[in-house]
Amino acid sequence: MKQTMKAARLFGPNDLRLMDVPIPELGPRDILSKVKRAGLCGTDYSIYSGEFSFVKNGLVRFPFTPGHEWSGVVVAVGSEVVNFKPGDRIIGETFVSCGKCDFCLRGRYDNCQDVRSVGTINAWDGGFAEYTVFPDRHIFHLPDSVSFDAGAFVEPAATSLNAIQMASVQLGDVVLVHGSGPLGLLAAKLAKLSGASKVFVTGRKDAKLTVARSFGADVAINTTRESFAEVLARHTTNGKVDRVIETSGSFELLLQSLDVIRTRGTLAAVAFYDRVLQQVEIDKIVFGQISLVGASGSTGTYEPVMALMASGDLDITPLISGRYRLKDILQGYRDMKDRNDIRIKWLVDCDDAEQGQ
Ligand SMILES: [Zn+2]
Ligand SMILES: [Zn+2]
Known part of the structure; x- marks a missing residue:
């Protein structure tokens, strides 16, 4: 198993760096995933540009790895994880709760007062990287008939x-x-x-x-x-x-x-x-x-969206307006602004990060 991975780290407005970082250690309920696809979101750009109000008021703290719309494959699981195994196709939620407070212990994670948002406010590291680590309570199975591209659109x-x-x-x-x-x-x-x-x-x-x-x-x-x-x-x-x-x-x-x-x-x-x-x-x-x-967030609506994708009723293909490899992600960020006339969603391919370095 590798010890380090490529990750796009945001150190502050207009300061995104692709670098080698350690792959985090797994806790007993954590899941290590190989990222396949990650969507670039308007929120990602407004944090990068510094326009986002939560950058101005200090709630976005640097550095971190952005990317809250990602899909991937489980690589390793902690000792107490029972619902996921290596090889499972998965997606992650956009926040990580503390796991310890009264709300978390009752399973009401979206009421947790100590939430870390993936790649945004009080950031948990996201999917613009080769790997992610998430607690199992924030991971969902992606149906076999739903592509990794579509998985990045679930959120x-x-x-x-x-x-x-x-x-x-x-x-x-x-x-x-x-x-x-x-x-x-x-x-x-x-x-x-x-x-x-x-x-x-x-x-x-x-x-x-x-x-x-x-x-x-x-x-x-x-x-x-x-x-x-x-x-x-x-x-x-x-x-x-x-x-x-x-x-x-x-x-x-x-x-x-x-x-x-x-x-x-x-x-x-x-x-x-x-x-x-x-x-x-x-x-x-x-x-x-x-x-x-x-209306904000997506708690409780992942499952019906994945069901609509699996049935073929929701085909997101027309919304993909461009693709970037992880090593070219900085260009993707720049094109968010420069090519806004045609851009609906850029996808970042994270599974070929080692090629062409
Ligand atoms: Zn988003
Ligand atoms: Zn909590």
């Missing part, structure tokens, strides 16, 4: 499904999704799979909106050219929708959406806003009986 898809559930999308609903990145497109597809009768997606890049049209959106709206409210007026009764899923992070879109939600409709906000709510006409929410809900 973003589970986050979008959580938003769909928080928004209470019902059979026959008209749904408006703001944002044509991975969360928006996955929300559009999952809304359709949840029985939405019509799904609208807004975005600013034509290439992504073209993908949206083949991935759940009945109507895709480029907001740099058209007002979404005008498009809704042409395609719906009274220009209103039942549910809005806001993934773009645009405060303006969030506010404008209050004007297009039907009575008793729901608006679920999934993005980071880094803003204080001001100038909101609260009476609009009161008289419209609008539910404004926050």
Whole structure:
């Protein structure tokens, strides 16, 4: 067994280094996995660029290994692990709980007060590396029929499904999704799979909106050219929708959406806003009986997402817009910004890290 591995370590904004680091020792309930695929997320980029609010307020502490959307294969397990064995195909959760507090001991890990987020806040080392080490309670089996590529999409898809559930999308609903990145497109597809009768997606890049049209959106709206409210007026009764899923992070879109939600409709906000709510006409929410809900994380939605992937109903292939080898990951980060017009999701291939060094 090797003692060291290649890992992409982030030492601070704009300071990512591919380096040899020790492979961590395994505790009795830990799992060592060979990483196969890891997705580059907008959050990863905003930490790298330093724009992320939690970098500014010091909650992101350097250095660490980013990469919270990964899939891999078990290589070794600790002495007390019973549900996993070497060779198992797996994915990991985006946080690691303390394992000791009252909540953890009762299995309610998402209530743990001492959480480390994978590759972000108070970071646990993530998947931009040859290997990861995770406690078994945060590892899931990946069905045999689900590819490692799709495995890297389970977390973003589970986050979008959580938003769909928080928004209470019902059979026959008209749904408006703001944002044509991975969360928006996955929300559009999952809304359709949840029985939405019509799904609208807004975005600013034509290439992504073209993908949206083949991935759940009945109507895709480029907001740099058209007002979404005008498009809704042409395609719906009274220009209103039942549910809005806001993934773009645009405060303006969030506010404008209050004007297009039907009575008793729901608006679920999934993005980071880094803003204080001001100038909101609260009476609009009161008289419209609008539910404004926050949706973050993916606890409880991994299994249904993997089931949809295994059944073939959720094929994420159209969302892969580029691939990088681990040794080229810095280019992937740079292209997040430079090629944003076409980028939905970059995947990092981590299983050939030794080649071409
Ligand atoms: Zn992410
Ligand atoms: Zn805990």
